[in-house]
Structure formats: structure tokens, C-alpha cells
Amino acid sequence: xxxxxxxxxxxxxxxxxxxxxxxxxxxxxxxxxxxxxxxxxxxxxxxxxxxxxxxxxxxxxxxxxxxxxxxxxxxxxxxxxxxxxxxxxxxxxxxxxxxxxxxxxxxxxxxxxxxxxxxxxxxxxxxxxxxxxxxxxxxxxxxxxxxxxxxxxxxxxxxxxxxxxxxxxxxxxxxxxxxxxxxxxxxxxxxxxxxxxxxxxxxxxxxxxxxxxxxxxxxxxxxxxxxxxxxxxxxxxxxxxxxxxxxxxxxxxxxxxxxxxxxxxxxxxxxxxxxxxxxxxxxxxxxxxxxxxxxxxxxxxxxxxxxxxxxxxxxxxxxxxxxxxxxxxxxxxxxxxxxxxxxxxxxxxxxxxxxxxxxxxxxxxxxxxxxxxxxxxxxxxxxxxxxxxxxxxxxxxxxxxx
Numbered sequence: 398x399x400x401x402x403x404x405x406x407x408x409x410x411x412x413x414x415x416x417x418x419x420x421x422x423x424x425x426x427x428x429x430x431x432x433x434x435x436x437x438x439x440x441x442x443x444x445x446x447x448x449x450x451x452x453x454x455x456x457x458x459x460x461x462x463x464x465x466x467x468x469x470x471x472x473x474x475x476x477x478x479x480x481x482x483x484x485x486x487x488x489x490x491x492x493x494x495x496x497x498x499x500x501x502x503x504x505x506x507x508x509x510x511x512x513x514x515x516x517x518x519x520x521x522x523x524x525x526x527x528x529x530x531x532x533x534x535x536x537x538x539x540x541x542x543x544x545x546x547x548x549x550x551x552x553x554x555x556x557x558x559x560x561x562x563x564x565x566x567x568x569x570x571x572x573x574x575x576x577x578x579x580x581x582x583x584x585x586x587x588x589x590x591x592x593x594x595x596x597x598x599x600x601x602x603x604x605x606x607x608x609x610x611x612x613x614x615x616x617x618x619x620x621x622x623x624x625x626x627x628x629x630x631x632x633x634x635x636x637x638x639x640x641x642x643x644x645x646x647x648x649x650x651x652x653x654x655x656x657x658x659x660x661x662x663x664x665x666x667x668x669x670x671x672x673x674x675x676x677x678x679x680x681x682x683x684x685x686x687x688x689x690x691x692x693x694x695x696x697x698x699x700x701x702x703x704x705x706x707x708x709x710x711x712x713x714x715x716x717x718x719x720x721x722x723x724x725x726x727x728x729x730x731x732x733x734x735x736x737x738x739x740x741x742x743x744x745x746x747x748x749x750x751x752x753x754x755x756x757x758x759x760x761x762x763x764x765x766x767x768x769x770x771x772x773x774x775x776x777x778x779x780x781x782x783x784x785x786x787x788x789x790x791x792x793x794x795x796x797x798x799x
Contacts, residue, residue: 401675403442404486408494409434409471409478414740419728420670423689424679425743425759426734432679433515434478435734436646437471437539439677440510441497442487443644447508449500451542455529463498470498473535507641511546511630512539515648515679517622520544524596524610526551547625552595555588561597562586562624566633569716572668575661580620580654584608597621619653620662627665631672638672645674651682659684664709664720671723683761689729690746700725733759 401418405411411431416422424432441448448470452459459465464476471478479494486492519540520527526548532541555561562581563573577583585600589607598607599617610618630639650666651659659682669676678685688708695704702721711717733741733754743755750756 400488402486402488403435403439404484405435405438406482406484407480408438408483408485409475410736411435411734412737412739414732414734416732416740417730418675418677419730419744420675421666421689421727422675422677422730422732423685424677424732424734425681425686425761427736427760430734430736432734433648434471434475436512436648436677436679437537438485438494439644440512440539440646441470441494442485442492443510444508445497446501446503446506448538450506451529451538457534459498461499463495466498467494469534470538472537509641510644510646511626511639511642512543513623513626513645513647513650514539514543515652516540517543517626518618520547520622521597521610521618524598525594526597543622543626546629547622550625550629551588551597558588560585560587561628564628564633567628568631568665568668569714571711571714571716571720572664575657575664576624579657579661580617586621586624615653616655616658620658623647623650623662627669630669630674638674643675644677645669646677648679649681650678651680651685656684660688660709663688664711667705667720667724670727671720681761683758686731686746686758686761689731692724692727693729693744693746695725696729731759735759 403414403416403418405414407413409431410429411434414431414435416435424435426432452466452469457469459469467476467478468474483494484491485494514537516537517540520543527544528548529541529545532544551561562585563577568576581599583602587598587600587607588595589598596610598609599613601608613621630642630645631637632639647666650662654662663685666676666678680686691708692705694700702718702725705711705721705724706713706717711721729744730742731744731746733743735741735754741752741754743750743752743759745755746758748756754760
């Protein structure tokens with residue numbers, strides 16, 4: 398029996414999904430194909446009681462109303478996601494969303510999944526962190542809870558320190574250097590408590606005033622809440638990971654980032670794997686799949702940690718070597734979600750596969766491949782044209798140089 402296997406049938410936009418998770422699982426596919434619904438369902442299956450406890454703590458009471466709970470958890474309007482022929486299984490145990498909409502009786506009610514949502518930029522409205530209660534009913538639970546976690550982190554742990562990046566006790570130099578180079582460009586991320594409100598600003602070299610959140614680049618706005626989530630997952634003080642948390646879900650980690658920024662985020666993902674978390678990503682980035690493909694090839698061809706360091710242009714520090722060693726020993730899976738189709742396992746990422754879903758990496762390289770084919774066709778047509786001799790105009794005597 399496969400472990401860590403989630404099966405969904407006819408739930409929202411998900412027609413048929415049968416996914417066995419690896420150490421790193423990557424989900425690809427067009428918009429509105431059910432990737433977010435699937436990932437939120439994973440958290441609900443694993444964290445049912447913790448989720449109900451959070452709602453109760455914040456005085457959100459559903460009084461046993463499944464529709465109310467499902468709208469409050471997935472987002473308003475999602476109560477109709479469960480239909481008469483819907484089915485849900487975790488490790489072959491049958492479940493239903495209406496049943497999960499009711500509190501359970503488990504003794505261990507701690508959360509096992511930390512979810513970093515695609516809407517994470519909303520957790521920093523104007524550079525100010527938002528707590529659970531500042532959102533509305535119908536805003537997804539995963540956004541509200543993530544926002545609340547980083548709100549507590551900034552307002553309590555880091556509020557007194559002031560400086561958020563670089564932090565010597567959060568992440569090592571192997572990880573801090575590319576963050577500094579590719580994402581903050583030498584600027585410091587700090588907490589500014591002016592006007593009696595703790596808000597995030599960037600201290601840019603040569604500028605006296607901190608740069609407000611609205612003036613940051615899109616990539617910096619998208620990356621900063623992700624960084625804060627990673628800070629929470631990687632505590633300081635010699636603690637490797639958060640107690641009870643086993644899974645990390647990150648939706649679209651590439652949003653707003655240059656490929657070098659995406660590569661930096663992938664280094665942070667490898668750090669999560671090194672610390673023992675299982676990681677699940679949804680993505681539209683070929684850079685993410687490039688990394689997965691390379692790591693799978695290293696594993697199949699007996700690659701070493703030195704190959705990983707070369708791939709990411711890392712030095713020979715002990716931390717870099719540990720990161721590379723962990724990366725070559727992990728299990729990687731890739732699944733393709735498409736409209737009206739069964740979810741397909743494309744973990745091989747084989748460019749020569751018969752299935753276009755696999756050969757074109759879930760459509761992420763389809764346009765590039767088609768562009769190459771069309772250009773080759775145009776070149777062949779051009780080269781097949783008869784060569785026309787260009788008429789050479791004889792120069793008039795007055796044009797001839799002496």
C-alpha cells in the first residue's frame with residue numbers, strides 16, 4: 398500500500414487525481430484545473446482538528462453547517478465542490494468533505510502542514526502584517542492562518558530586534574548570500590515602528606528614509622512573506638524544524654521573480670528538504686522543473702553533492718555540502734493537472750516521451766518547442782528558395798575613386 402497517497406474524484410474542478418507524494422512533489426497545469434483545491438484538501442485531510450480549533454479560537458462558529466465550513470475553509474462559493482459522486486481517500490481510508498467539515502475527536506490536534514498560499518502578498522497590506530481576524534469570511538483559511546503566523550513572528554519575535562534581513566540566526570550564509578544578491582540587492586529588511594505601527598521597509602544604501610512597501614519591486618513584495626514563512630519553519634537557537642510540522646506546501650514560489658530569484662527560492666526549498674520536511678509545490682515555472690529534472694538525473698547517474706553545488710553555483714562550505722548531499726538522496730515526483738482529464742504522473746520529465754504531457758513538462762515548454770519547430774520550418778523554406786543574383790550597378794566614371 399502506497400503511503401502518503403491522496404485520491405480525489407469529482408471535487409470542484411478536480412476530475413480524477415491519484416497522487417503519491419515524494420519528498421518533493423511538484424504540481425503543474427493551467428489555471429483553474431484544481432491545483433489549489435487539491436492542496437487545500439491535503440491540509441484539511443491532515444489537519445482537520447487543528448483547523449476547527451483555529452476557527453473556534455477566533456470565534457468563527459459553523460454550528461455543524463458543512464456548507465458554512467467549506468465556504469469558510471476553501472473560500473466563499475466552494476460549498477458546492479462536493480457532489481453526489483465525489484470521492485476522497487487518504488492512504489485508502491475513505492473520507493468526505495461534509496464529514497471533515499465537522500470537528501473530530503483526536504487527542505493530538507497539532508497541525509502537520511504549513512501552507513504558504515499563492516495570495517501571500519495580501520498578508521502584508523501596505524507592509525503591515527495582518528492577523529486572522531482582519532480577513533473576511535470566504536477568504537481562504539490557508540491565507541488567513543499563514544498571515545496570522547507571520548503577524549505573530551513580526552510583531553513579537555522580530556518587532557523588538559528591528560532587522561529582519563539579514564538575520565545571523567536565521568538561515569546560513571550559503572542561503573543568505575543569494576537572497577541578498579538576487580532579491581534584496583544589498584538592502585536591509587527592517588521593522589519600522591514610526592506612527593505607532595510596525596511596518597516593513599527596505600533600507601536602501603544611500604537613502605536616509607526606508608523604502609515603503611508600495612515602492613518595492615513586485616518580486617520583493619512576493620518574496621518577503623515567503624521568507625517570513627521560511628523563518629518560522631527554520632527557527633534559530635539550534636532548533637532544526639518546527640515541532641509537529643511534517644509538510645510544507647508552497648503555491649507558485651516563482652511569482653514576480655527573475656529566474657535567478659527563482660533559483661534562490663529553490664535553494665531554500667532544498668534547505669527545507671534537508672531539515673526533514675516533505676515539500677509540495679505548485680508552479681508555472683520551467684526553472685523549477687529544470688531543477689527537478691537535473692536532480693533526478695544526478696540520482697540516476699550516481700551524481701554527487703558536488704554536482705548539486707555546481708548546478709546552484711555554491712562554494713565548498715560545510716553547509717553547502719550538506720545541502721547538496723541531502724538533495725541527491727531525495728525522492729522527486731511531478732504531476733500534471735489538466736481540464737477535464739485525469740491527473741497524470743510526469744515524474745520522468747523525459748523530453749522523448751510519447752506523452753506530450755511529459756515531453757512538454759505539462760505544457761510549460763510547449764510554446765518554446767513549437768517556436769523552435771516553426772522557426773526551423775521557416776529557415777528550411779528560406780534556404781530552399783532559388784538564389785537570385787543581385788544586379789550589380791556599374792559605377793559611373795565620376796563615382797570611381799581616383
